Amino acid sequence: MDLPRLETILSRYEGESADLIPVLQDIQDAYSYLPKEELHVVSERLQVPLTQIYSVATFFKMFSLIPKGKHQIKVCTGTTCHLKGSHRVAESLSHRLGVEVGYTTKDMQFSLDTVGCLGSCAQAPVMMVDDKYFGRTTVDKVPKILKLYK
Amino acid sequence: MPRFESIDHLREYRRQLMAKRDANQPQVLVCAGPGCLPMGSEEVAAAFREELEKNGLAAKVVLKECGCHGLCAGAVRVLIRPQEITYQHVTSEDVPEIVEKTLKEGQVVDRLVYEDLHTQEKAAYKKDIPFFKGQMPIVLRKLDIIDPTSLDDYLALGGYRGLRKALMEMKPDDIIDAIDHSGLRGRGGGGFPTGRKWRICQEVEDEPKFIICNGDEGDPGAFMDRAVMEGDPHAVLEGMIIGAFAIGASKGYIYVRHEYPLAVSRLQLAIEQARESGFLGKNILRSGFDFDIKISRGAGAFVCGEETALIHSMEGNIGEPSPRPPYPAQSGLFGKPTVINNVETWANVPEIINLGADWFANIGTEKSKGTKVFSLVGAVNQTGLVEVPMGTTLRQIVYDLGGGLRQDREFKAVQTGGPSGGCIPAQFLDLPVDYDSLQSVGSIMGSGGMIVMDTSSCMVDVARYFINFLYQESCGKCTPCREGLKQILFILDEIIHGRGQEEHLGLMEELCNAMSAASICGLGKSAVNPIRSTIKYFREEYLAHIRDKKCHALVCRPLLKYTVDPETCTGCLACVRECPVGAISGKKKMAQEIDQELCVKCGLCYEACQFEAVKIE
Ligand SMILES: Cc1cc2nc3c(=O)[nH]c(=O)nc-3n(C[C@H](O)[C@H](O)[C@H](O)COP(=O)(O)O)c2cc1C
Ligand code: SF4
Ligand code: SF4
Numbered sequence A: 001m002d003l004p005r006l007e008t009i010l011s012r013y014e015g016e017s018a019d020l021i022p023v024l025q026d027i028q029d030a031y032s033y034l035p036k037e038e039l040h041v042v043s044e045r046l047q048v049p050l051t052q053i054y055s056v057a058t059f060f061k062m063f064s065l066i067p068k069g070k071h072q073i074k075v076c077t078g079t080t081c082h083l084k085g086s087h088r089v090a091e092s093l094s095h096r097l098g099v100e101v102g103y104t105t106k107d108m109q110f111s112l113d114t115v116g117c118l119g120s121c122a123q124a125p126v127m128m129v130d131d132k133y134f135g136r137t138t139v140d141k142v143p144k145i146l147k148l149y150k
Numbered sequence B: 001m002p003r004f005e006s007i008d009h010l011r012e013y014r015r016q017l018m019a020k021r022d023a024n025q026p027q028v029l030v031c032a033g034p035g036c037l038p039m040g041s042e043e044v045a046a047a048f049r050e051e052l053e054k055n056g057l058a059a060k061v062v063l064k065e066c067g068c069h070g071l072c073a074g075a076v077r078v079l080i081r082p083q084e085i086t087y088q089h090v091t092s093e094d095v096p097e098i099v100e101k102t103l104k105e106g107q108v109v110d111r112l113v114y115e116d117l118h119t120q121e122k123a124a125y126k127k128d129i130p131f132f133k134g135q136m137p138i139v140l141r142k143l144d145i146i147d148p149t150s151l152d153d154y155l156a157l158g159g160y161r162g163l164r165k166a167l168m169e170m171k172p173d174d175i176i177d178a179i180d181h182s183g184l185r186g187r188g189g190g191g192f193p194t195g196r197k198w199r200i201c202q203e204v205e206d207e208p209k210f211i212i213c214n215g216d217e218g219d220p221g222a223f224m225d226r227a228v229m230e231g232d233p234h235a236v237l238e239g240m241i242i243g244a245f246a247i248g249a250s251k252g253y254i255y256v257r258h259e260y261p262l263a264v265s266r267l268q269l270a271i272e273q274a275r276e277s278g279f280l281g282k283n284i285l286r287s288g289f290d291f292d293i294k295i296s297r298g299a300g301a302f303v304c305g306e307e308t309a310l311i312h313s314m315e316g317n318i319g320e321p322s323p324r325p326p327y328p329a330q331s332g333l334f335g336k337p338t339v340i341n342n343v344e345t346w347a348n349v350p351e352i353i354n355l356g357a358d359w360f361a362n363i364g365t366e367k368s369k370g371t372k373v374f375s376l377v378g379a380v381n382q383t384g385l386v387e388v389p390m391g392t393t394l395r396q397i398v399y400d401l402g403g404g405l406r407q408d409r410e411f412k413a414v415q416t417g418g419p420s421g422g423c424i425p426a427q428f429l430d431l432p433v434d435y436d437s438l439q440s441v442g443s444i445m446g447s448g449g450m451i452v453m454d455t456s457s458c459m460v461d462v463a464r465y466f467i468n469f470l471y472q473e474s475c476g477k478c479t480p481c482r483e484g485l486k487q488i489l490f491i492l493d494e495i496i497h498g499r500g501q502e503e504h505l506g507l508m509e510e511l512c513n514a515m516s517a518a519s520i521c522g523l524g525k526s527a528v529n530p531i532r533s534t535i536k537y538f539r540e541e542y543l544a545h546i547r548d549k550k551c552h553a554l555v556c557r558p559l560l561k562y563t564v565d566p567e568t569c570t571g572c573l574a575c576v577r578e579c580p581v582g583a584i585s586g587k588k589k590m591a592q593e594i595d596q597e598l599c600v601k602c603g604l605c606y607e608a609c610q611f612e613a614v615k616i617e
């Protein structure tokens, strides 16, 4: 375990139990998942039982207990995108990457997920790779987008 | 940025700021709002920077990246001031021509201006475009002119004037009276009178008190809160500071959705600027009042938009709602009195204080005052953000502002209120929109998403979509919601697979009654709206699925059949490459054929074919 890395995160907070979610968010952002050993330390420091940490970690969609890929692909399946066929975009990505929605490719390059709405509904269907948005992503644009990250 | 030591100091600074600014200075305002960003705002802005530099105009022309300009369908939009010429579908390649023609020679680049779809009439100036003419921007007023990272820009447009007035000329009671009298109701969905909520909180004798801004914006199809947080963050802060002063709160939080990273950074910057200038922190503007704001990031759970669930998650727990009363205003964050309002609600507050309760109360309908921002999306031509007085009719919004339906298709329904809203059919197009009228037709205002559907949408699919969404998002705490949604989803799946029975409709309605009566929170209570409204207004469509096993809109997968038309197929094999199960076969340059046994009806071939040779029936 990389304790100094975790210490940097913990030092940003006062160490109260209400800091649990922000601390987990920072760990998720830094490690791309919530490693088990780190969670033990968090439990001690914030005085929060491990059971509660697990219940929080499994309740919220942003947390993952297994490592995520280098690039995170999120396909919007919000109402507007759904009506414009975003499930086909998800299916095409899944087919091209060889990975089911919700999982990570074997080479750890891509994680594929669907989300409720990305807030760019005027350009439906919308997808995001890491922090970049792509609008009007029809199936034929999928290979071009993937190429940018391969 | 100086730290403002007094009101006079602020006034003097603003005066100097205005004197320094030349109203006739040319400005290029590139939209970097939620609709334009994915279409390349950053590239367009970069191209302008380079081109202005190249032409020696960098010092003369102000270049800004702003929030949503409203008509997102024309992304990327660029506004040229002071003339207010608005260009649409701008790419970096168009930039040299805009610089040359418009900025240097003062001419309009014709090919980039708005064109009316029906009359083909062109309009270069914002004031001549019907989309903008029918609106009354209050919350969105500054979005297309200010740089959201500049406090000076906000101050130049009268920013923090409301706060100045609240702190210097009003007592907390006067502020609450004004909000009460203005008739402002919560913009987050419920429509609870804001002044009344503040009064309840103010009257509780307990310390400390908290203020929360709900920026969770979970309704899919809604992006007005994102646009405001990203485009005019100081307005949200100013509203919160005024509210905190009124109820006597010392700490505030903004809860922002996990999917909105830009909103988080914009708000964070605005908070730092406000602290530096003395609008936040100790002894605000030397009035003796202390207040500070922190950002809390959501972690991806729809139910956390519900106020009690949101508060639980801010305390470090899972986001399960709890029964009300007690209301957060009585006992909220850490058990202390807490006022929680939506982003748009907060953004209205400074203007109400600044321009007066009467001004606001004169806008809108009898029971719903002011304006409402809607995100108008779906099957309309002009998708974007609109802000109209309460009481504007659906027809005005969909046809006058939205420019009617794409490809002149037939209007089928407009869905309002997010997953807990309803589908409103054509017969109610002349309904004046406010909180109460929407409820009377089986929908709700929600946070303002307005999704227009044409005949290519299947209402059974839409109902299933929302029920599935809510089923996934139900926290599972109470049985009627958890189990009810599961059973309704099961029934809808039966119908979609052609195994539906007519009794199913009655059964779903029965389940709805139980859910709306016995669920703890609004998620379960109002999850019935999509079912009730579609059964009531689109019964025929359910029956077509049940009796004829047909989905006339060609949406419900199990009821479809994909074939290749041998006449039109060129044998390009685009579909073959796309098919995930290898169901398509045939020789190159010859007509292809689909093996119906293998086909999983995903529709990828249909979308991949450039020659429209794949047919659905
Ligand atoms: C399931 C559910 C989800 C909600 N999501 C949101 C939301 O995303 N944003 C919001 O402002 N209010 C949301 N609300 C409403 C809040 O509970 C609360 O009423 C609101 O934030 C109060 O602010 P207002 O009075 O200014 O509208 C939701 C309610 C429910 C039941
Ligand atoms: S109604 Fe649904 S979401 Fe709300 S508390 Fe009950 S189970 Fe949870
Ligand atoms: S619908 Fe999907 S599975 Fe069926 S032939 Fe087309 S691509 Fe293949």
Ligand code: FES
Residues within 6 Å of the ligand: A076, A077, A078, A079, A080, A081, A082, A116, A117, A118, A119, A120, A121, A122, A124, A125, A126, B220, B221, B222
């Ligand atoms: S529905 Fe996809 S971005 Fe909103």
Ligand code: FES
Residues within 6 Å of the ligand: B031, B032, B033, B034, B035, B036, B037, B067, B068, B069, B070, B071, B072, B073, B075, B076, B077, B384, B385
């Ligand atoms: S985001 Fe650019 S016009 Fe709406």
